[in-house]
Amino acid sequence: MAxxxxxxxINCDVCEPECPNGAISxxxxxYVIDPSKCTECVGHFDEPQCQQVCPVDCIPFNPEHPETKDDLxxxxxxxxxxx
Known part of the structure; x- marks a missing residue:
């Protein structure tokens, strides 16, 4: 799921540089996440890096883009x- x-x-700018796929702009x-580029960091890291650095915890899974780990x-x- 993207x-x-x-x-x-809060537009703090910390998530964008953490995204290895360039999905955040x-x-x-x-800020927004392009679901066609978001892999939840699968292939790069064990956990989504944007979620790890977000100070206000505003980056949940997008229910409109369900994907399995294999899909990601x-x-x-x-x-x-x-x-």
Whole structure:
């Protein structure tokens, strides 16, 4: 399941540089996560790094994008194939 950033986001800028897939960017009002790039850090780390550094705990799993660990690993492999 991809992650999402809720409106509790305080725009502290700590999550964006932690994302190894470049899935986090500044949106109109708060940071946003591109679900097509979010692998919950599968393939990179044991836990989502953005969740680890978020001071207000506003990065839950996105119920609109359910994915298994296998799905996330497949996405990771596709995202890193050209690197």
């Amino acid at each position: 992650l999402m950033i809720t409106d509790e986001c 500044q949106g109109d009002e708060i 690993m497949e996405k990771f492999l596709k995202l890193t194939a050209d690197k």
